Amino acid sequence: MNYASFVTSGDAPTWGVVEDGIAYDLGPTGANLAPTLRSAVEQGLFGMVGPELQNAPAYAEEAIKFLPAIPDPGKIVCVGVNYRSHQQETGREAHRTEQKAPTIFTRFADTQIGHLQPAQMPLTTSEFDYEGEMALVIGQPAFQVREADAFQYVAGYSIYNDFSVRDWQLATTQWTPGKNFPGTGGFGPYLVPATVLGDLDRLVLETRVNGEVRQKASVGDLYFTIPELIAYVTAFTKLSPGDVIVTGTPGGVGRFMTPSGLLAEGDVVEVEVTGLGTLRNTVELVH
Incomplete structure (x- = not known):
């Protein structure tokens, strides 16, 4: 449902x-x-x-x-570079063998957009990019959750497109500015109960730009698993029903393509995940 x-x-x-x-x-x-x-x-x-x-x-x-699947989450916690294929294309694979904790950043709720709503590329950037991801929504108050119990706290899953303004994101080591321009957090179209999805490792995430497949990966390729993410995040902050964890993007983002696959006005970006539907947004240049 x-x-x-x-x-x-x-x-x-x-x-x-x-x-x-x-x-x-x-x-x-x-x-x-x-x-x-x-x-x-x-x-x-x-x-x-x-x-x-x-x-x-x-x-x-x-x-x-x-509208965004959850328009008003209290917290949106995003995970960076969390697929092995994305680690490889960013040159972080060797570093990750020693990494003990996920890379975390936040997105603000008022930056979100729904399915079929325009992704707003600011006029000030020449590096607008896509990041197809799977997101989970917390179903009950969660604090200091054990990995073994983590799935009990998930209400459902959805699709996220973490549209990124790369020049702002990479200007410093802090990613928050490049991840919070208005109209850049695609979320939806649906929120599907966790109970109907079954084994998450069988889910496939695919991102297409104007019909061309750019990203394709099994959700089972996550470096830090969903239980590990929930345990880590709730170790330092309390999560409430409706809060969102965005789990990371696979390799194939536009910035690391040759030639560049960065987005332009009018590009149509679709993110599809098995059992969750397809999130579609068209890039609109904001003057």
Whole structure:
């Protein structure tokens, strides 16, 4: 069952279930089970909805405007250089053999965009790049979680495109500026309950630019696994229901291609993950 945050008419945000091309409104403009998808996760409604769909207002999927899967997470924790193939292309593979902890940076919630919304390339950069990733959403309060228990804290999974302004990102050793321009955090289209995905190692992540495959990797190729990431992050900060961990991108980003594969205005970027759908955003130059 695919959950999503969206707008059906006007500017009123809501959320619901999207199945077989139909969006069922379970939020404040519909069945009103909870004000937001984040609230539904907090209240234990996520993944439990069933009969309520019969009485919920229904819309064609093409008629809704997708919002970020969780528009209002309290925290977005991102992981850098966490696939072996990306370590190789960045020249960090040798260093990683000695690395004891993941590279962590943060993204702000108000930088996020939904499926089919434009990725905003600032006029001040010539190095706009894509990073297809899988994201997880926390389902219950999590602090000092053991690796063995980590999956119990995951509500669901989604797709992320961590659009990056590379010249700002790499100007110093701190990546935060290049990861937080407005309209650069693609998130969605759906949030899928963890219980329906099964073995994560069988999932394949693929990123395409104008139809050309740029990234393709098994989620099983993560250097730091999802339990390791949850244990590490919750060792230093408390996570709440609706918080997001973005797990890293595989090799094949535009900056390290020859010739360069950096993005230009009008490029269409798609990130597909087995069982999670396809996140699509078109690059728009912001004047």
